[in-house]
Amino acid sequence: MMLLPRVAIIGNGQLGRMLKQAGAPMGLEVIPCDPSLDEPVALNPDDVVTVEQELWPDTPRSRQLTAHPGFLNARATQVIRDRLSEKSLLDHLKIGTAPWCNITADHTTEHLALVGEKLVIKRRQGGYDGRGQWRWKQGEPALDEWLGECIAEKMIPFEEEVSLIGARGHDGKCVFYPLTLNLHQQGILHASVAGLPRLEPLQATAEEWLTRIMVELDYVGVMAMECFVVDGTLLVNELAPRVHNSGHWTQAGANPSQFGLHLRAVADLPLHTPQIHGISVMWNLLGRDWSTDWLAVPGCDVHWYDKEIRPGRKVGHVNLNLPNHALLQDSLNQLADLLPEDDRSPLLWALREIQADSPA
Ligand code: ATP
Ligand code: MG
Numbered sequence: 001m002m003l004l005p006r007v008a009i010i011g012n013g014q015l016g017r018m019l020k021q022a023g024a025p026m027g028l029e030v031i032p033c034d035p036s037l038d039e040p041v042a043l044n045p046d047d048v049v050t051v052e053q054e055l056w057p058d059t060p061r062s063r064q065l066t067a068h069p070g071f072l073n074a075r076a077t078q079v080i081r082d083r084l085s086e087k088s089l090l091d092h093l094k095i096g097t098a099p100w101c102n103i104t105a106d107h108t109t110e111h112l113a114l115v116g117e118k119l120v121i122k123r124r125q126g127g128y129d130g131r132g133q134w135r136w137k138q139g140e141p142a143l144d145e146w147l148g149e150c151i152a153e154k155m156i157p158f159e160e161e162v163s164l165i166g167a168r169g170h171d172g173k174c175v176f177y178p179l180t181l182n183l184h185q186q187g188i189l190h191a192s193v194a195g196l197p198r199l200e201p202l203q204a205t206a207e208e209w210l211t212r213i214m215v216e217l218d219y220v221g222v223m224a225m226e227c228f229v230v231d232g233t234l235l236v237n238e239l240a241p242r243v244h245n246s247g248h249w250t251q252a253g254a255n256p257s258q259f260g261l262h263l264r265a266v267a268d269l270p271l272h273t274p275q276i277h278g279i280s281v282m283w284n285l286l287g288r289d290w291s292t293d294w295l296a297v298p299g300c301d302v303h304w305y306d307k308e309i310r311p312g313r314k315v316g317h318v319n320l321n322l323p324n325h326a327l328l329q330d331s332l333n334q335l336a337d338l339l340p341e342d343d344r345s346p347l348l349w350a351l352r353e354i355q356a357d358s359p360a
Contacts, residue, residue: 004028005267008043010035010065011052014305014314015243018251019052022259028267035062043068048266050221052242054081055126072266076217076241083124083151086239093216095209096235098228099154103146113138116154123150129314130187156235158228162199163192164206165247167222167261168214169271175261176207177254177274180246182226183349188286188312191346194249195279196357202234213239222247222262245284245314252301252321253280278323281332281350285316288343294318297334298327325358 006029009016016032023030033041035056041064043049049071056062065071079085090097101115112119123132136142136152146152161184166176179199183191210225224244226237247258254274256264264271287309290302297320304316320335322328329351336347 004269005070006031006044006047007263007266008033008041008047008049008065008068008070009052010049010056010062013052014307015052017305018248018303019243019259019263022257023263026263028263030263033061033065035059035065037061040064043070045069048072050242050262050266051077054241072220073217073241076219076223079217080239080241081125083122083238087151087153089213089216090236093209093212095212096233098156098235098237101152103142103148103150103152105147109138109140109142112136112142112152115152118155119152120155121146121150121152129189129312130184133187156228156230158230158235159232160229161226161237162202162206162229162234163224163226163244163246164203164210165222165224165244165250165258166207166210166214167258167265167271168211168219169265170220170268172215173271174207174211174214175271175273176203176210177247177250177258178276179203179206180249181353182246183346188284189245190284190286191350192246192249192282193280193350193353194253194282195276196353198357202229205234209234209236217241221265222258245317246282248303248317249280249282249319249321250274251303252299252319253277278321279325279328279354281320281328281347281354283318283320283346283350284314285318287311287313287315290316290318291338293338294335297331297338298322299331300335325354329354329358 008031012032012034020030038060047070049065049068087100117138119136121134121136161182162179168174180192180194222243224240227234243258243262250257254276299320299322301319307315320331332347332351336344
């Protein structure tokens with residue numbers, strides 16, 4: 001029997017679960033590990049250790065996992081988990097990003113105003129889904145509690161948000177998916193559309209930037225790069241050294257998916273540019289249940305994370321993949337008709353984007 005390394009994951013949320021699902025067809029064993037527990041995990045010397053989150057508590061188990069010889073990307077994870085070192089890396093690599101500053105004792109309200117009239121104050125570590133962020137306007141006080149804890153970033157009046165998911169292998173080979181268009185509201189991803197020809201002109205720059213980042217960090221595995229589009233050009237918002245919510249559409253619209261691609265990269269299996277089928281939409285299930293009626297919609301798949309439903313919590317996602325724009329529009333309309341009116345807006349957003357992109 002083929003001998004594959006086992007892949008331990010620091011984290012046992014939905015990303016670890018979907019990595020495990022992606023390993024199953026190859027018989028590749030994936031072991032999601034809750035890093036908050038103390039008990040050690042039974043690991044073999046040739047296992048590989050990778051992450052589904054950037055930050056974890058310091059426990060005997062997390063120390064065991066990060067001390068394992070197969071733990072990948074220690075430096076990348078350390079740089080990206082802190083917005084101060086992450087933004088400094090982008091500046092060092094001359095990659096466009098929102099103007100920003102570290103908040104130090106010198107950064108009075110006048111200093112902050114030099115970055116921009118309107119700012120987003122972001123916690124350096126541990127923020128996600130828009131948590132740990134505050135809006136600031138010129139004239140407002142700079143709060144003492146931001147000192148050493150936060151960076152300040154200029155508020156960018158972007159046209160839209162896109163992300164690039166790519167992977168780098170142990171041999172340095174880099175491969176990418178097409179850019180994904182993302183709808184964020186209140187800092188949380190609601191929906192993505194992938195396979196829009198109109199984003200193609202941005203693809204080469206995005207790939208060149210993410211390659212530069214992965215090479216600099218000597219990174220192995222899938223990495224996500226979230227960007228703003230401003231005046232038709234890219235600015236990098238943030239990086240994720242792992243599989244990413246904006247790549248969930250690849251489960252339906254690409255082969256391999258981002259989960260399969262990450263496993264191939266970390267397990268040192270062959271990497272090639274993923275094959276893309278048709279056009280895809282991903283809709284996040286935020287604090288809501290799903291209905292089996294949705295499965296009657298052509299091209300519709302439901303991924304449920306087996307989590308307790310709480311307001312706003314990511315508990316699953318729906319992927320829609322169809323061969324062309326017209327068929328995807330039909331399916332989006334059918335799915336929207338099955339939802340209460342208040343829940344339809346992410347699907348209607350995707351529908352508008354697809355209509356606007358449709359070949360004449
Ligand atoms: P994630 O869950 O992706 O890790 P996060 O909470 O870490 O998100 P960001 O990605 O930095 O935080 O911000 C979340 C969203 O807030 C962005 O996708 C964007 O919509 C908005 N946002 C963040 N920074 C800015 C900015 N400088 N200007 C305008 N909007 C911004
Ligand atoms: Mg983000």
